[in-house]
Amino acid sequence: MSAVAANYETLQELDVKVISVSVDSQFVHKVWNDQELSKMAKKDIPFHMASDGPGNVGKIYGVYDEIAGVELRGRFIIDPDGVIQAMEVMTPPVGRQLSETIRQIQAFQHVRATKGAEVCPAGWMPGKKILKPGPALVGNVWKEWSPLEDH
Amino acid sequence: MAEKNAGCARPTGAVVGESAPESSEETTPKKEVKMQIAQVGTKAPDFEAPAYYQGEFTTVKLSDFLGKWVLLCFYPGDFTFV
Numbered sequence: 001m002s003a004v005a006a007n008y009e010t011l012q013e014l015d016v017k018v019i020s021v022s023v024d025s026q027f028v029h030k031v032w033n034d035q036e037l038s039k040m041a042k043k044d045i046p047f048h049m050a051s052d053g054p055g056n057v058g059k060i061y062g063v064y065d066e067i068a069g070v071e072l073r074g075r076f077i078i079d080p081d082g083v084i085q086a087m088e089v090m091t092p093p094v095g096r097q098l099s100e101t102i103r104q105i106q107a108f109q110h111v112r113a114t115k116g117a118e119v120c121p122a123g124w125m126p127g128k129k130i131l132k133p134g135p136a137l138v139g140n141v142w143k144e145w146s147p148l149e150d151h
Numbered sequence: 152m153a154e155k156n157a158g159c160a161r162p163t164g165a166v167v168g169e170s171a172p173e174s175s176e177e178t179t180p181k182k183e184v185k186m187q188i189a190q191v192g193t194k195a196p197d198f199e200a201p202a203y204y205q206g207e208f209t210t211v212k213l214s215d216f217l218g219k220w221v222l223l224c225f226y227p228g229d230f231t232f233v
Contacts (some may be wrong), residue, residue: 001226016220019211021200024229025161030204032229049213050200051227057198060166061189063225071225078195078221079155082214087191095233096224105220 001049004099014105018047019060023070026051050142063089077105097138121145153206154207167214195223 001020004011010037011018024032029049038044050057052071063074073090085108090096107120110130111124118130121141129151131137131144155162187196195213200212213221 001224004222004224011222014220016222017216018222018224019202019213019216021164021223021225026201026203026208028229030208033203036230043201044205046205046207048202048204050164050202050211051162051193052187052200053161054163056166057164057200058225060187060196060198060224061223070176070227070229073227074225076189076195076221076223078213078223080218080220082194082197082217083191084191084193084195087189092227092231093233101222105222109220 001038001045002037004047005037005043005045007098007102008043008046010102011105014102014109016105019050020045020125021050021052021071023053023055023058024051025053064080075101077101077108079108080130124146154200154209162201164198166203167199167212168199 002051004018004020008018013133022029026049029051033045033049052058055064055066055069057070058071058074061074063072065072066073070092073092073096073097075088076084077086079085086104088096088101103125107124110126111119118132121131122130124130129145131141137144186195187194189196197212197214199210199212202209213223
């Protein structure tokens with residue numbers, strides 16, 4: 001979570017709100033912020049750290065580990081209509097890569113801004129080639145785009 | 152999201168639309184009571200949970216952020232290593 005805090009400006013530029021959730025109490029969240037996270041991120045945690053003691057929220061998102069009694073690493077990108085556009089769930093020992101989350105948010109924002117008229121091929125980054133779905137593109141993606149080229 | 156008095160009882164989060172476990176806080180019963188499970192392309196299940204936010208104990212409700220992009224991150228626990 002310190003990585004999210006450290007890159008919070010980027011998320012703010014994209015108009016993204018963050019909510020973090022674990023089974024820890026608000027009190028533990030405060031002490032974790034004060035004692036450790038604020039030192040790693042060089043600032044206080046700038047977003048809501050939610051407490052989900054019995055896993056009620058985690059269960060509905062499919063990320064609550066009943067045996068261990070903790071949440072898995074679950075990351076959800078939710079659009080302004082409240083629709084989940086992307087999710088990633090990992091077991092605890094490996095951390096996330098925030099730059100990939102940011103890339104996905106940028107791609108979903110691009111698609112939304114064009115009302116779906118433009119879509120983002122594999123590995124898309126802002127400024128890179130987009131595709132315009134339609135009858136003319138069927139069977140012709142190879143003329144427009146290749147995974148072997150840097151578009 | 153006003154600051155909440157932090158008592159000794161451990162506050163819990165709840166899915167909006169389901170009755171809260173034992174909390175005395177107001178939970179507005181919504182029409183939709185059926186169990187939703189999060190899936191891409193579907194509405195994110197709304198929830199309300201106690202939260203720590205910039206020095207205050209408060210609550211956070213997902214639907215308060217409608218109109219914004221939201222990054223919702225679950226993680227195993229405070230003070231874990233990665």
